[in-house]
Amino acid sequence: xxxxxLQGIHKSFGAFTALDNxxxxxxxxxxxxxxxxxxxxxxxxxxxxxxxxxxxxxxxxQAGRDISVLPPxxxxxxxxxxxxxxxxxxxxxxxxxxxxxxRREGKTQITTRVDExxxxxxxxxxxxxxxxxxSGGQQQRIALARALATSPGLLLLDEPLSALDATVRVHLRNxxxxxxRQLGVTTxxxxxxxxxxxxxxxxxxxxxxxxxxxxxxxxxxxREPASHFVANFVGKVNRxxxxxxxxxxxxxxxxxxxxxxxxxxxxxxxxEVSLYLRPEDRVVGQLHDDDPMRCAGTVRHIEFxxxxxxxxxxxxxxxxxxxxxxxxxxxxxxxxxxxxxxVQFSLRADRLRxxxxxxx
Amino acid sequence: xxxxVVAVRPPPLKQRVPLPDRIAHAGLLAVVLLLVVGLLAxxxxxxxxAFDAPEGAAATGIGAFAAYLASPSLLQSLWHSVWVSLxxxxxxxxxxxxxxxxxxxxxxPFKGLLRTVMLLPLLAPSLLSAxxxxxWFGNQGLAKEFWxxxxxxxxxxxxxxVLAECFATFPHVLMILVTALALADARLYEAAQALGTGTxxxxxxxxxxxARYGLISAALVCFxxxxxxxxxxxxxxxxxxxxxxxxxxxxxxQQDFQRGAVVALLLLLPAVVTFGIDxxxxxxxxxxxxxxxxxxxxxPSRGFDAAMTLYCLCIVGLVLAMFGMAxxxxxxxxxPYNLTPSFNHYVSGxxxxxxxxxxxxxxxxxxxxxxxxxxxxxxxxxxxEKTRGFDALRPVVRLLAMxxxxxxxxxxxxxxxxxxxxPANPLNGLYQTLPLLVLCTVVHFYTTGHLTVVTALKSxxxxxxxVSASLKVxxxxxxxxxxxxxxxxxxxxxxxxxxxxxxxxxxxxxFLYSPDTKLASVAILNLDEAGDTGPAAAMAVLIAGTSGxxxxxxxxxxxxxxxxxxxxxxxxx
Numbered sequence: 001x002x003x004x005x006l007q008g009i010h011k012s013f014g015a016f017t018a019l020d021n022x023x024x025x026x027x028x029x030x031x032x033x034x035x036x037x038x039x040x041x042x043x044x045x046x047x048x049x050x051x052x053x054x055x056x057x058x059x060x061x062q063a064g065r066d067i068s069v070l071p072p073x074x075x076x077x078x079x080x081x082x083x084x085x086x087x088x089x090x091x092x093x094x095x096x097x098x099x100x101x102x103r104r105e106g107k108t109q110i111t112t113r114v115d116e117x118x119x120x121x122x123x124x125x126x127x128x129x130x131x132x133x134x135s136g137g138q139q140q141r142i143a144l145a146r147a148l149a150t151s152p153g154l155l156l157l158d159e160p161l162s163a164l165d166a167t168v169r170v171h172l173r174n175x176x177x178x179x180x181r182q183l184g185v186t187t188x189x190x191x192x193x194x195x196x197x198x199x200x201x202x203x204x205x206x207x208x209x210x211x212x213x214x215x216x217x218x219x220x221x222x223r224e225p226a227s228h229f230v231a232n233f234v235g236k237v238n239r240x241x242x243x244x245x246x247x248x249x250x251x252x253x254x255x256x257x258x259x260x261x262x263x264x265x266x267x268x269x270x271x272e273v274s275l276y277l278r279p280e281d282r283v284v285g286q287l288h289d290d291d292p293m294r295c296a297g298t299v300r301h302i303e304f305x306x307x308x309x310x311x312x313x314x315x316x317x318x319x320x321x322x323x324x325x326x327x328x329x330x331x332x333x334x335x336x337x338x339x340x341x342x343v344q345f346s347l348r349a350d351r352l353r354x355x356x357x358x359x360x
Numbered sequence: 361x362x363x364x365v366v367a368v369r370p371p372p373l374k375q376r377v378p379l380p381d382r383i384a385h386a387g388l389l390a391v392v393l394l395l396v397v398g399l400l401a402x403x404x405x406x407x408x409x410a411f412d413a414p415e416g417a418a419a420t421g422i423g424a425f426a427a428y429l430a431s432p433s434l435l436q437s438l439w440h441s442v443w444v445s446l447x448x449x450x451x452x453x454x455x456x457x458x459x460x461x462x463x464x465x466x467x468x469p470f471k472g473l474l475r476t477v478m479l480l481p482l483l484a485p486s487l488l489s490a491x492x493x494x495x496w497f498g499n500q501g502l503a504k505e506f507w508x509x510x511x512x513x514x515x516x517x518x519x520x521x522v523l524a525e526c527f528a529t530f531p532h533v534l535m536i537l538v539t540a541l542a543l544a545d546a547r548l549y550e551a552a553q554a555l556g557t558g559t560x561x562x563x564x565x566x567x568x569x570x571a572r573y574g575l576i577s578a579a580l581v582c583f584x585x586x587x588x589x590x591x592x593x594x595x596x597x598x599x600x601x602x603x604x605x606x607x608x609x610x611x612x613x614q615q616d617f618q619r620g621a622v623v624a625l626l627l628l629l630p631a632v633v634t635f636g637i638d639x640x641x642x643x644x645x646x647x648x649x650x651x652x653x654x655x656x657x658x659x660p661s662r663g664f665d666a667a668m669t670l671y672c673l674c675i676v677g678l679v680l681a682m683f684g685m686a687x688x689x690x691x692x693x694x695x696p697y698n699l700t701p702s703f704n705h706y707v708s709g710x711x712x713x714x715x716x717x718x719x720x721x722x723x724x725x726x727x728x729x730x731x732x733x734x735x736x737x738x739x740x741x742x743x744x745e746k747t748r749g750f751d752a753l754r755p756v757v758r759l760l761a762m763x764x765x766x767x768x769x770x771x772x773x774x775x776x777x778x779x780x781x782x783p784a785n786p787l788n789g790l791y792q793t794l795p796l797l798v799l800c801t802v803v804h805f806y807t808t809g810h811l812t813v814v815t816a817l818k819s820x821x822x823x824x825x826x827v828s829a830s831l832k833v834x835x836x837x838x839x840x841x842x843x844x845x846x847x848x849x850x851x852x853x854x855x856x857x858x859x860x861x862x863x864x865x866x867x868x869x870x871f872l873y874s875p876d877t878k879l880a881s882v883a884i885l886n887l888d889e890a891g892d893t894g895p896a897a898a899m900a901v902l903i904a905g906t907s908g909x910x911x912x913x914x915x916x917x918x919x920x921x922x923x924x925x926x927x928x929x930x931x932x933x
Contacts, residue, residue, distance in 0.1 A: 052826050056372040071378045072829035079830045085823035087842045089928045099831030130928040150831060 009058035078147030093127030253318035402775025484904035487591035516598030540574020588768030635766035709895025769867030
């Protein structure tokens, strides 16, 4: 059931178009991430949903109510900013209860609710402290508790984790996800961190230059990127220049590669295309001699990433188009991968994505 | 039809404006109205007066304006004003630069004390220095022979003005230069050190360029302060005419409002130019120092530190001699014959002359200005920076808030006469009343207070209002519960600034008082004119003393506020 609907949202600042014709529907209880590079319009879109900016044109419907021109105070959401925006001169309990006091609820009711929220975010008993006495991660939890205090129907998170250390960040994003599941509150999170988006979102909205490039589950966005931009922005990818030969066959250098049938990979023969392949989409053991995707090459350089390595390989028959292939540390030993080594592998035809080259 | 082909673009959507936002807009409009009535309208009237056709003459307004401008007496005053201002600037800026350099770049001892002493003259009206140098070098001065020995014929005239202005402007220039020199990136000096750069070259290639905007700004401020100052030339100028005293003579003495307006416009000119250049310079200044800069910490160097200490002690000695002479003379029984201490000037010169009321009026004015000025400035700046909507009006408010800095007090006061004394003006009843004096003083010192508050507000998280709105809390509750408590220390500073300036100001209010609303600072001028230099000195010392005591009270209040409401700032974890 659609909870939030954006129709034809357009936003321009003078001559600059920040958002162009955005259509999006979000289900009740869904966790959606707006993902994109800085300046892509994702924060502007969030602020429009919050009523902190007003769209130049377009309509927003939340829970059946048209909120397009309502001021923030008349909309129903809780928001959490990157800066936390905690009131420094109020205690933690006063911060969390800030929106409750205004509802003229009883003192005991407020106290109970604040305690409940603090327990919910894992900080019971810290109500008497000031925000400056807490760590960054703790402050972020308090901001979350404050945003949830009035039980809003929609939770908006504006880059909530980017000011935190890497380990705290991973920990906290899992907690936010668990809490969101537990409460079932519809949530939109803005982020430029693709890993964060992939790990927590039900659906990801990939944005660039004020337009939506793709909307899909994390798996869809990663496995089946809808455009050049998405393929490049989410995850690592190899791009190969090739020419279509028809029947899902493509010529890349001296090699002929075949994509899996189906989808939109059938191009008119002679058309220049780009083939996209992730570093892990290769087979290294059990190679068949008759496999058309089979390749041989020489390792030029190895980038060590911890549990995995990226090997840059010059492929025989594909001059000037080195491939980055991913090997686990164990596979490195097993197949004798080191700089200068000859390696054999085969590309996974079912993973190859094809886009027309012109737009690249 | 052609019109059907043209794509019709609907107007941009507008959000509904809820009641709290409407209240904010009304508040903003009120601030605009205050600045229009208290600043823009009086200035506009001066402009129109300057171009008025003189009564009964055939000449057009512009013709009359040109004729006034070309009159020899005016040209002479103009020339006097300009060269005196240039001379003071040329003397004060290098001296203050060296002092500021010592304060910021040396390891000299007692920096805080030396700095405080240098800022002492700010507590008194600027013409205190003029009275003091009369006691030092005047006809009955203690060191008259020394002065004539230097080749000057007497203290009255240009030499006296230059000397007194040097003392009066020094603290202002010093503050600007200290700020400019305090901002230094240690990494630049370390890089220069690593490249084997000599001390002089470091000074010429890093220090001076780094402080050049501060230097420009200091020179402009100094020039403007001198050319628009009126108290000092009045006291020590003798027959040496400058523009500022001309305005006073034309308007108060000869009731020649049109010529007064022309001269006022001339005074407005350098101030506006200064303001414009300063504004451009300030905008560039922000870009020169990045957030990554490492603060420069001076290293001890025995010879250099000793030289700097010696230099600063000399300057401080001069300032103390100036300041101390006024105090000393105010207590002397009969200058210069009987120098035994007595309260004669205070008792018979002030109390018996019924000038106690003037002091009371000054205190009332200062207190009202401190309260209302702070409220208006803070509410205005808050509404400007932290509320939404009314986007077209905001740049206008910003400009109006900056404008008072460019308007000399003398010009402002003159504008007030023209505007509020006009019988057709419904606000005419305010003329010569305390409320008008308060309005004038608030507007006169608006910009500094405004900038201080804006800086404080900008350092507060910009999303507080957004968070409040999402929690359905109207902005004024957040203002009361969060923004105001956070800003309280800054408000005290602004309030003190208003108080001290209201106590010591002369230039604008000299046109606006009546016998009932006579002020202490203006009384100095009148006493001096009547030849009662002793009581004049006593009054100046009294004002300085009051300002000093009030400053101490503010500091104590600041401590209290800090302890009561700022506990969250540095709490133990």
